Amino acid sequence: MEIIKQLQQDFAAFLANTDFGGQPTELYEPIAYTILQSGKRLRPMLCLLACDMFGGDENEALWPALALETFHNFTLIHDDIMDKAPVRRGKPTVYQKWNADIAILSGDAMLAKAFQFALKPKKGAELARQLGQVAIEICEGQQMDLNFETQQSVTIEDYLKMIRLKTAVLLATALQMGATVANAKEADIQRLYDFGINLGMSFQLQDDILDLYSDVEVFGKRHGGDIADNKKTYLYLRALEMASEKDRQRLEQLFSLRIDHDETEKIEEVEEIYNRLHVKEAVEQVMLDYDRRAFECLAAVDLPEERKAHLKTYAELLSGRKK
Amino acid sequence: MEIIKQLQQDFAAFLANTDFGGQPTELYEPIAYTILQSGKRLRPMLCLLACDMFGGDENEALWPALALETFHNFTLIHDDIMDKAPVRRGKPTVYQKWNADIAILSGDAMLAKAFQFALKPKKGAELARQLGQVAIEICEGQQMDLNFETQQSVTIEDYLKMIRLKTAVLLATALQMGATVANAKEADIQRLYDFGINLGMSFQLQDDILDLYSDVEVFGKRHGGDIADNKKTYLYLRALEMASEKDRQRLEQLFSLRIDHDETEKIEEVEEIYNRLHVKEAVEQVMLDYDRRAFECLAAVDLPEERKAHLKTYAELLSGRKK
Numbered sequence: 001m002e003i004i005k006q007l008q009q010d011f012a013a014f015l016a017n018t019d020f021g022g023q024p025t026e027l028y029e030p031i032a033y034t035i036l037q038s039g040k041r042l043r044p045m046l047c048l049l050a051c052d053m054f055g056g057d058e059n060e061a062l063w064p065a066l067a068l069e070t071f072h073n074f075t076l077i078h079d080d081i082m083d084k085a086p087v088r089r090g091k092p093t094v095y096q097k098w099n100a101d102i103a104i105l106s107g108d109a110m111l112a113k114a115f116q117f118a119l120k121p122k123k124g125a126e127l128a129r130q131l132g133q134v135a136i137e138i139c140e141g142q143q144m145d146l147n148f149e150t151q152q153s154v155t156i157e158d159y160l161k162m163i164r165l166k167t168a169v170l171l172a173t174a175l176q177m178g179a180t181v182a183n184a185k186e187a188d189i190q191r192l193y194d195f196g197i198n199l200g201m202s203f204q205l206q207d208d209i210l211d212l213y214s215d216v217e218v219f220g221k222r223h224g225g226d227i228a229d230n231k232k233t234y235l236y237l238r239a240l241e242m243a244s245e246k247d248r249q250r251l252e253q254l255f256s257l258r259i260d261h262d263e264t265e266k267i268e269e270v271e272e273i274y275n276r277l278h279v280k281e282a283v284e285q286v287m288l289d290y291d292r293r294a295f296e297c298l299a300a301v302d303l304p305e306e307r308k309a310h311l312k313t314y315a316e317l318l319s320g321r322k323k
Numbered sequence: 324m325e326i327i328k329q330l331q332q333d334f335a336a337f338l339a340n341t342d343f344g345g346q347p348t349e350l351y352e353p354i355a356y357t358i359l360q361s362g363k364r365l366r367p368m369l370c371l372l373a374c375d376m377f378g379g380d381e382n383e384a385l386w387p388a389l390a391l392e393t394f395h396n397f398t399l400i401h402d403d404i405m406d407k408a409p410v411r412r413g414k415p416t417v418y419q420k421w422n423a424d425i426a427i428l429s430g431d432a433m434l435a436k437a438f439q440f441a442l443k444p445k446k447g448a449e450l451a452r453q454l455g456q457v458a459i460e461i462c463e464g465q466q467m468d469l470n471f472e473t474q475q476s477v478t479i480e481d482y483l484k485m486i487r488l489k490t491a492v493l494l495a496t497a498l499q500m501g502a503t504v505a506n507a508k509e510a511d512i513q514r515l516y517d518f519g520i521n522l523g524m525s526f527q528l529q530d531d532i533l534d535l536y537s538d539v540e541v542f543g544k545r546h547g548g549d550i551a552d553n554k555k556t557y558l559y560l561r562a563l564e565m566a567s568e569k570d571r572q573r574l575e576q577l578f579s580l581r582i583d584h585d586e587t588e589k590i591e592e593v594e595e596i597y598n599r600l601h602v603k604e605a606v607e608q609v610m611l612d613y614d615r616r617a618f619e620c621l622a623a624v625d626l627p628e629e630r631k632a633h634l635k636t637y638a639e640l641l642s643g644r645k646k
Contacts, residue, residue, distance in 0.1 A: 021459070024463060024467055024470060026466050026469070026470060027466040078427055078431060081423075082427065100404075101469055102469075104401055104405065104427060105469075106462075108401060108462050109463075112458035112462070113455070116456070119451055129439070129442050133439070135431070135435035136439070139431050140344075142428055143347045143349050143428055144347055146349070146424055
């Protein structure tokens with residue numbers, strides 16, 4: 001798709017021309033280091049495509065697109081401190097390469113910069129409000145995720161709420177911002193937001209599945225990393241629900257082993273239980289339900305179908321419907 | 324002054340009525356814990372007094388006042404992690420009472436909330452831009468301060484820049500926000516901003532002096548804490564400048580002792596050198612220069628003197644000119 005490539009190039013150029021600041025270098029080097037690493041630029045792309053869909057001005061939409069990417073990278077820097085993650089995108093995380101103080105502070109500066117960028121367009125106040133809202137929700141989601149580590153029982157409802165807050169709302173806000181800049185109708189902005197929520201839920205469930213059921217070479221993460229880390233993902237919670245008393249106890253036992261325990265055997269045993277219970281298929285079903293609902297929301301947007309084509313194609317590419 | 328008490332009460336009531344959020348409690352309890360502790364509410368007061376001075380609507384100014392206090396408390400929570408400070412205002416700091424992850428995250432949420440509050444009034448976009456600007460400057464100031472810990476030589480110019488960024492700009496922005504809400508003229512907003520910068524510089528130098536030369540009972544901090552911590556304050560840098568080669572070498576030696584070294588003797592020796600060099604008097608001179616310049620800026624504001632009386636009295640009370 002020509003337009004998708006074009007928008008990706010436009011955003012890359014806009015980002016490359018952005019001056020994030022210079023002095024003190026300890027504050028600004030980690031910012032450049034993080035945001036200039038290549039990524040999918042998923043959130044900026046959703047914002048630009050939403051604006052394009054309603055015939056808005058791309059030059060205006062580039063600002064919230066930049067705000068979203070800056071904000072997203074801020075969350076990565078702070079989350080990596082909390083998760084003690086040594087590596088991201090194949091490179092040392094900021095807190096590892098510098099230290100936790102610098103990671104806290106450069107993250108804080110990025111959050112402030114994100115608001116500065118969001119405030120640039122004519123509708124800046126509205127965009128900044130949307131950013132403030134989603135920022136708070138994401139903090140709530142991250143806190144829930146941290147709580148799950150030590151929480152005895154996590155319900156499927158808790159988990160869905162957590163991934164909505166931690167992941168889905170930012171995709172939804174990206175679409176909302178693009179549509180806002182383009183002066184879309186309130187009802188259509190809401191439909192696009194709902195499209196983003198459902199798409200985000202579907203993506204996260206897909207991520208949960210791919211952790212165990214994917215070609216490591218392609219996906220780039222270690223096989224069963226979530227199991228090794230005792231992460232209470234949807235797969236695990238669903239398995240508990242579907243399991244016999246004996247399997248349930250065994251799963252809970254395996255997920256309370258120390259994280260530095262030899263992981264290969266543990267992952268194999270969990271995988272065997274999951275397979276026996278057909279957990280993957282059950283989770284895929286839920287994922288496809290979100291996916292279907294997402295595209296229903298998009299279909300309900302009051303525009304000719306051809307105007308929705310680019311966003312639809314992009315989302316289909318991401319969700320693996322199109323190769 | 325009746326009006327000062329009244330504004331303090333109004334702000335206290337506004338703060339008490341603010342819903343910062345509820346779930347997850349691990350995120351929101353530290354926010355309430357921090358911001359509901361009594362403080363001087365210096366930044367809200369400057370904002371409200373600036374608005375009052377130009378005859379603005381107090382109900383509008385309460386929002387940026389709340390944004391400023393929320394923002395200020397966010398900086399305290401994150402700074403306390405970096406400074407490993409166990410106690411603030413006589414109570415355990417957030418990262419001590421909970422943990423560093425929770426301190427990072429509740430701080431992040433407060434920064435986002437501060438923007439949400441700043442965006443409430445009619446001039447919300449302008450206020451949020453001012454908040455974004457000052458937030459970035461304060462991150463720069465904090466990073467400079469962290470750098471000073473390990474930096475071989477810190478110039479007086481570096482130090483003044485650091486305290487301007489870390490302390491003075493927020494007082495200046497508080498005044499700027501109050502004047503902005505009240506639709507003051509650009510030139511007057513700038514004069515009030517400059518008043519705040521000079522006042523802030525003066526306050527910080529006074530703090531540096533009080534660390535060593537104050538009645539511990541009144542000031543509430545340990546005597547010579549900055550010296551014990553090897554903090555390169557204005558007193559120290561000025562002493563280096565005024566010292567003989569022998570004193571200079573001894574001071575540098577004393578300020579490179581491990582921080583857990585017995586501090587009493589060290590503080591006494593440093594104090595003896597400072598006294599011999601009349602460092603206190605030299606710093607007081609610089610402080611009074613800033614103080615004088617501050618009130619010149621206030622005098623230049625294009626309003627009848629009686630309209631400036633409340634802010635002037637408040638600033639005089641703070642700077643110790645009035646008891």
